[in-house]
Amino acid sequence: MSTNVKPKRRGFLGITFEGPSFWISWALFILVPLLLVAVLYARGDINSYYYDVLMRIGIAVVMSVSLNIINGHLGQFSIGHAGFMGIGAYVSGVLIVGGNPGRAGVSLRIPGLFSNLPVFNIGGYDFSVGFILAALVGALAAAMLAFIIGIPSFRARGDYLCVVTLALNMIIVNIFLNMDYVGGARGLTGLPSFSNWIWVWLTVAAVIIVSRNLITSSHGRAILAVRENEVAAEIGGINVLRYKLIAFAIGAFFAGLGGALIGFHVQFINPNMFNIFKSIDYMIMIYLGGIGSITGTALGAILWTFLQEVLRPLGVWRLVMGPALLIVIMIFWTKGLTQSELPFIIKKKAKKE
Amino acid sequence: METVIGQQLVNALQLGSAYALLAVGYTMVYGVLRLINFAHADIFMIGAYVGFFIFNTFGLASGVTAFIICVLGAMIGAAILAVVIERVAYRPLRTAPRLSAMITAIGVSLFLEHGSRAVPFIGPSFRRYPDIIAHTTYEIGGIYLTAAVTVVLITSVILMAILSYIVSRTMVGKAMRASSYDKEATQLMGINLNRIITYTFAIGAAEAGAAGVMWALVYPMIDPYMGMMPGIKAFVAAVVGGIGSVPGALIGGFILGGVETATAAFLPSMYRDALAFSILAIVLIFKPTGLFGVGVLEKV
Numbered sequence: 001m002s003t004n005v006k007p008k009r010r011g012f013l014g015i016t017f018e019g020p021s022f023w024i025s026w027a028l029f030i031l032v033p034l035l036l037v038a039v040l041y042a043r044g045d046i047n048s049y050y051y052d053v054l055m056r057i058g059i060a061v062v063m064s065v066s067l068n069i070i071n072g073h074l075g076q077f078s079i080g081h082a083g084f085m086g087i088g089a090y091v092s093g094v095l096i097v098g099g100n101p102g103r104a105g106v107s108l109r110i111p112g113l114f115s116n117l118p119v120f121n122i123g124g125y126d127f128s129v130g131f132i133l134a135a136l137v138g139a140l141a142a143a144m145l146a147f148i149i150g151i152p153s154f155r156a157r158g159d160y161l162c163v164v165t166l167a168l169n170m171i172i173v174n175i176f177l178n179m180d181y182v183g184g185a186r187g188l189t190g191l192p193s194f195s196n197w198i199w200v201w202l203t204v205a206a207v208i209i210v211s212r213n214l215i216t217s218s219h220g221r222a223i224l225a226v227r228e229n230e231v232a233a234e235i236g237g238i239n240v241l242r243y244k245l246i247a248f249a250i251g252a253f254f255a256g257l258g259g260a261l262i263g264f265h266v267q268f269i270n271p272n273m274f275n276i277f278k279s280i281d282y283m284i285m286i287y288l289g290g291i292g293s294i295t296g297t298a299l300g301a302i303l304w305t306f307l308q309e310v311l312r313p314l315g316v317w318r319l320v321m322g323p324a325l326l327i328v329i330m331i332f333w334t335k336g337l338t339q340s341e342l343p344f345i346i347k348k349k350a351k352k353e
Numbered sequence: 354m355e356t357v358i359g360q361q362l363v364n365a366l367q368l369g370s371a372y373a374l375l376a377v378g379y380t381m382v383y384g385v386l387r388l389i390n391f392a393h394a395d396i397f398m399i400g401a402y403v404g405f406f407i408f409n410t411f412g413l414a415s416g417v418t419a420f421i422i423c424v425l426g427a428m429i430g431a432a433i434l435a436v437v438i439e440r441v442a443y444r445p446l447r448t449a450p451r452l453s454a455m456i457t458a459i460g461v462s463l464f465l466e467h468g469s470r471a472v473p474f475i476g477p478s479f480r481r482y483p484d485i486i487a488h489t490t491y492e493i494g495g496i497y498l499t500a501a502v503t504v505v506l507i508t509s510v511i512l513m514a515i516l517s518y519i520v521s522r523t524m525v526g527k528a529m530r531a532s533s534y535d536k537e538a539t540q541l542m543g544i545n546l547n548r549i550i551t552y553t554f555a556i557g558a559a560e561a562g563a564a565g566v567m568w569a570l571v572y573p574m575i576d577p578y579m580g581m582m583p584g585i586k587a588f589v590a591a592v593v594g595g596i597g598s599v600p601g602a603l604i605g606g607f608i609l610g611g612v613e614t615a616t617a618a619f620l621p622s623m624y625r626d627a628l629a630f631s632i633l634a635i636v637l638i639f640k641p642t643g644l645f646g647v648g649v650l651e652k653v
Contacts, residue, residue: 077452079459152634156641159389160592162455164637167585167630174626276581280463287456316477319467326460330453331445 026209034201041197051197052265053309058200059262060301064285065199065207065228065294066254068092071283072292073215074247075227076154077162080169081255081282084142086274088256089263092138093188096264099181099220119194131194135260142256143249150248154241176271188263188272195264203261207254211294214250223247277319284326299337309347356495361614367502367571368612370509374564375587376594376602377516378557384533384597385553387451391458392438393561394584395465396431397576400562401482401569402475403430408483415487420504420570423485424563431562432555439554444547469577482573484568505567512563513603516556520599525552533597540619582626586613595646604644 037054040046046054063081070078098112114130121127145168153164177185214220222243225233234240263269281304289300311318329336382390404423407609413419430544442461446454469475484613486501501516520526528549532539552565568583594605616628636643 077455149634154638156637158635159387159451159455160641163389163585163592164630164633167589168631170585171627171630172580178621184499280459283456283459298597316467316471320464320471323460323463323467323530327442327464329456330449330457330460331442333451334449 001223016259017038030202030205034198034205037197038123038125039292053305055200055265056262057302057305058197058204059258059265060282060285060305061204061298062200062207062254062258062261063282064289064297064301065204065211066251066258066293067097067282068286068294068297069211069247069254070251071286072218072297073211074244074251076224076244076248077159078165078248078251079162079283080165080167080172080276080279081251082274082276082278082286083165083169083172084146084252084255085259085262085278086169086172086176086269086271087142087145088135088138089269089274090138090182090188090212090258090259092131092134092260093139093191093263093269094182095134095137096192096194097188097190099188100183125196125198126192126194127198128192128194129180130338131192131199131260131264135199135264138260139253141257143253144261146249146252147245150245151241154244154248166276166279169274173271176274185271187268187273189268191264191267192270193267195266200261200265203254203257207257208298209292210250210254214247219243219246248334280326281322284322284329286336287326287329288336293336296336303337322332359494359496361618363496363498363502363506364617365460365611365614366607367505367610368614369607370506370513371564371568371583372561372587372590372605372609373606374509374512375583377513377599378561379588380594380596380599381520381529381553382603383591385529385536385550386443386447386454387456388443388454389588390554390557391455391462391584392435392465392518393557394580394587395462395469396438396558396580397561397565397568397584398469398575398580399434399465400427400431400558400565401567401575401579402425402469403562404485404566404569405480405482405575406529408485413469413485415484417486417504420485420508420566424508424566427562427566428559429562431558431565432568435554435558435561436551438549443535444550457590466577466580472591475577477577479574479576482575484573485570501570505570508563508567512560516560517599519556525549527581529553586626586629589629592633592643593636595643598643598645601643601645 037046037051041051042134046315063085067078067081070076070081094112095114096112098110098115100110112130112134114134116283117128117130117315119126119128149164149168153161176182176187182188215224222233222238223246225236225238226240226243230240258273262273266273282301285300285304286297287300288304289298308318311321314321355647375393378393378396379390382388382393404427407413407423407426408419411422412421438461442457443454446457470612484501486504489500491498491500491503493557502639518526520529528539528544531542531544532546532549536546565580587606590605590609591602592605593608594601594603596602600602609632612631612632613625617625
């Protein structure tokens, strides 16, 4: 955690969102990758493997930037981020494909609440009204859960949140595993492929814009003040518990959206997609990229997802690499990619302010 | 009815003693270093595997002697592992922000889990734990007691007694309590803090290693991820008892074991797990310092 309380105005991936070019840069940031990938994939220039990797990278960015709101900006320590993702995925999944109220193995599906809403197809991409609603409801469910969990955990000292979120993640997986209604260990299957690059990139843009505007707003200053010194923030008239809950819920909300996106992308969900090891992956991403920096966490997500694809031949040893990397980062390289003084990293320009 | 209660009491004591032995390790390390040692749960797992390999490689005959050898081996193995972990992963971060050390602890925990899964001689599959204590069942006044449970209960009591003696009567224990009270002042009194921390890790891990063997005796299926649930529940026990307090951890372990056994009769296992964490939430709301904990004032 750096010591500067003042929020720095810095851009994303080298683009500075300042001055007259403010709106233009934001518009470019949203539209260029959106259209580029969407058109290239529709034309067949990107094969489905690379498209899948791009989707996973996008969802990883959503997850890591939203986790950064909690761990980086708020300075709390939540490690069960995949749990919120699971809530988002399952709630939205059940709202679309419905659940199975009978015993396991007996197919007696109740159709989902939003299953009959219209789906528009534009340029080969599905725009489903039901999916949007379901994803939002799933995300809200995750945010509400975060709110409920936050109240007891934030009353105690900081360490406890990490145990509570860890436990929460394990319980969520456990409950899904034992719930016949959502398919138990087999999970929910037959999800339509409603999630595509357009939704993923819009969510990426949303999480980055929200997270950036949050820290530069007065609420965000309060959140950063809580991170730097809780007691001083309290004395300064900031309602510490309230801001902790707000930031925690926002982080969980986007995690829920991420869950809906991954569920409708891979078209099935099972409990082990959201276990504690997934959460640790997101943690590695944010610490690899540089905790507290939006650019850093996004880069970390891209790098780590990419590395995992590249290192697939390592098999089971690939799993060992993540934790080992985490230990090495913590001991030798706490600042991560974007905040360390390495020669090959472009120095951030925000210093001049 | 009495016999049912008596039977459940035995189960509660057995489960509680495992949680208590594990919770002690969490609480001692937290007391000295203010670090939640997530790797503790995996030291418990490694302990179970050490017992497994000792029994199988030396082809021991089932019985109390074999049990003692396995437990001692597991204790030594776990203690060495914990000391190495402390030396390699935690010591470089002694002066770093506390969060870094905690993240490292999570890293070490996963490293041990995935590492054991990746090495060929442990592997990802579940393994049947050998009957270190042969299957015999005694009946005392309508309560059925297997030989394994009896041995586990007696050993737990002995281990807890030894631990209490070390913490409250010996110079090492005194130094441990002193350094959890004030690290700087302890060093000024000429106590080698590094050595005390090493002892703390070794003692906590030895208890966890023994608990691992005993857990596997009662629930005879082991796999590299077996430590996660008991570990986190033992941490809850340490919080219930007041983190940093050794008697608190012991009592917290038995409270958790009792509550869990009492509810196991009525609820399916997933709710039983959730219940342990509702206890954590309740404690955090009403008494965040736990039963025996002392509130730490945060300095501005």
